[in-house]
Amino acid sequence: MNFHTCVLVLALAASGTAQAMSDAELAATLDRRLSGDRTGACFAAAVVDAGQVARAWRCADPADRDRIGADAAFEIGSVAKTMTAALLADLIVGGEGSLDDPLADWLPETAAMPVFEGRPILLRHVVAHTSGLPRLPPGMEDADFRDPYAALDLEGLRAALGRTTLTRAPGMEFEYSNFAAMLLSWAVAHRAGEDLETLLDRRLFTPLGMDGAHVVQRPDGVRAAAGHTAEGQATPPWRFHVDLAGAGGVRATLDDMVRYVQAQLGQIEVEPRLDAALKMTRAPLAGTEARPMAMNWLLAPLDGRSVHVHEGGTGGFSSYVALDTGRERGVVVLSDTALHELGGLGDIGNHLLDARLPLGKPRTASAVELTPEALAGYAGEYPLMPGFSLLVRERAGVLYAQATGQDEFPLEARADDVFEAPAFGIEIRFRRDGGDRVDALELHQGGQVLQGERQ
Missing domain, CATH: 3.40.710.10 (DD-peptidase/beta-lactamase superfamily)
Known part of the structure; x- marks a missing residue:
């Protein structure tokens, strides 16, 4: 009986007038x-x-x-x-x-x-x-x-x-x-x-x-x-x-x-x-x-x-x-x-x-398979705005993200350095420095983008 906070990142940032649905x-x-x-x-x-x-x-x-x-x-x-x-x-x-x-x-x-x-x-x-x-x-x-x-x-x-x-x-x-x-x-x-x-x-x-x-x-x-x-x-x-x-x-x-x-x-x-x-x-x-x-x-x-x-x-x-x-x-x-x-x-x-909030996409088979060691390379804390960070961690071969004050959610690899959380309409694009180290990310959701450098 898990309880999940529904306010994920940008999820309840906008509102419109409710129109009756058929x-x-x-x-x-x-x-x-x-x-x-x-x-x-x-x-x-x-x-x-x-x-x-x-x-x-x-x-x-x-x-x-x-x-x-x-x-x-x-x-x-x-x-x-x-x-x-x-x-x-x-x-x-x-x-x-x-x-x-x-x-x-x-x-x-x-x-x-x-x-x-x-x-x-x-x-x-x-x-x-x-x-x-x-x-x-x-x-x-x-x-x-x-x-x-x-x-x-x-x-x-x-x-x-x-x-x-x-x-x-x-x-x-x-x-x-x-x-x-x-x-x-x-x-x-x-x-x-x-x-x-x-x-x-x-x-x-x-x-x-x-x-x-x-x-x-x-x-x-x-x-x-x-x-x-x-x-x-x-x-x-x-x-x-x-x-x-x-x-x-x-x-x-x-x-x-x-x-x-x-x-x-x-x-x-x-x-x-x-x-x-x-x-x-x-x-x-x-x-x-x-x-x-x-x-x-x-x-x-x-x-x-x-x-x-x-x-x-x-x-x-x-x-x-x-x-x-x-x-x-x-x-x-x-x-x-x-x-x-x-x-x-x-x-x-x-x-x-509220129809302005993003609708997730169907989950398809993951396009990229990564080892636990490769996933661990993305782990870290990424501040997105004052007082609000995204914590990324690897556990049992799965990459998870957790926003400040919210519950963690799994990420699925879609391409090189690109992950999705289809349930929340979230795409995360990781960026690497001149070498091979991940040093930043972009979080895309509902047409908005937040950026954060790895701490």
């Missing part, structure tokens, strides 16, 4: 991004505007079109965290507590939560990803990567807490934590007094008309989409203990996610308590200025305002949801392929949110 226009856009893509991925996407929804289902190979459809439920991965936040807010609106409650107060007494110098982890720290808990529970490093959460139950999570020590005070630093998210999922179910799937269905899925959304109990008429690796190989579904599924164990159809987005944008009627809860989840959280967050939503800058974004990824699926409340536009992109290691769905999602 189904045909959306399908054509998906084809430009996906047709012939070497991953063989399929996309289900929707652009939600006030009074109109565009939907499309497309595949890299049209022969695979039957893999997905309106009845197909996708693993939405970490996008489920925003739904757990909605359940938490619903309980708080209903008088069950506040964001300033210690997380420990919402868990059974046998769950011994770590503290730092007497300072407990608060609920607000969990939904801001500043809890101080590590990304994964201790001991999960050796889990089966094909289905890593299947063997983890409440007792295992309780035991992991006993092996956890905080190294800094909660609230001090952003660190994305699936460990904390699983604890919150458990806490919400425990406080409500029912299993998480029942709670999701009662307080979110049924009220919003998300008829195909589920954790374990797949509704009649809904089929489970099959997941695939980025190499196009079939891969098993991910399984979660039902009370931990709020961290990434929800499946949903495209129309389920459309209803969820419409509710967030106020485009469908929602009962007052749930409406108040959804509004609470979208409110910026105090103390997150360095990495702006709402409740389990990343806040990304766009034309002087903020948009709410979350991506998700499992072993065989990718997802992207964004809300531009200022323009009443929402975007959903679901894929039956794990694309998060290739940059995720941010390129297509951001472009659908």
Whole structure:
């Protein structure tokens, strides 16, 4: 369940007026991004505007079109965290507590939560990803990567807490934590007094008309989409203990996610308590200025305002949801392929949110094969503007780039000293000095160019 910052380099630098999109226009856009893509991925996407929804289902190979459809439920991965936040807010609106409650107060007494110098982890720290808990529970490093959460139950999570020590005070630093998210999922179910799937269905899925959304109990008429690796190989579904599924164990159809987005944008009627809860989840959280967050939503800058974004990824699926409340536009992109290691769905999602943002290109077979030693020759830090650099590194035969304050992404060799990140519409051209040493680069994205000399 990887989380990817969608603001990559120049990605949200420009904005235009949102124009409602038709189904045909959306399908054509998906084809430009996906047709012939070497991953063989399929996309289900929707652009939600006030009074109109565009939907499309497309595949890299049209022969695979039957893999997905309106009845197909996708693993939405970490996008489920925003739904757990909605359940938490619903309980708080209903008088069950506040964001300033210690997380420990919402868990059974046998769950011994770590503290730092007497300072407990608060609920607000969990939904801001500043809890101080590590990304994964201790001991999960050796889990089966094909289905890593299947063997983890409440007792295992309780035991992991006993092996956890905080190294800094909660609230001090952003660190994305699936460990904390699983604890919150458990806490919400425990406080409500029912299993998480029942709670999701009662307080979110049924009220919003998300008829195909589920954790374990797949509704009649809904089929489970099959997941695939980025190499196009079939891969098993991910399984979660039902009370931990709020961290990434929800499946949903495209129309389920459309209803969820419409509710967030106020485009469908929602009962007052749930409406108040959804509004609470979208409110910026105090103390997150360095990495702006709402409740389990990343806040990304766009034309002087903020948009709410979350991506998700499992072993065989990718997802992207964004809300531009200022323009009443929402975007959903679901894929039956794990694309998060290739940059995720941010390129297509951001472009659908605002057409001025660059649309990535289909991934084709790499034109150039380089040894790890040759790739290491590009490694270094390249300042692009004051306070903003691009860090390039080689790892396991792959070249990665990472902009200041953002997540790293892989680069693909296209020609001598030319690399691309197709998912983000980025091309990087390296320059050599009079000898053979790489001494600078140019980063091209969306018609703009940034230059930096190697430090």
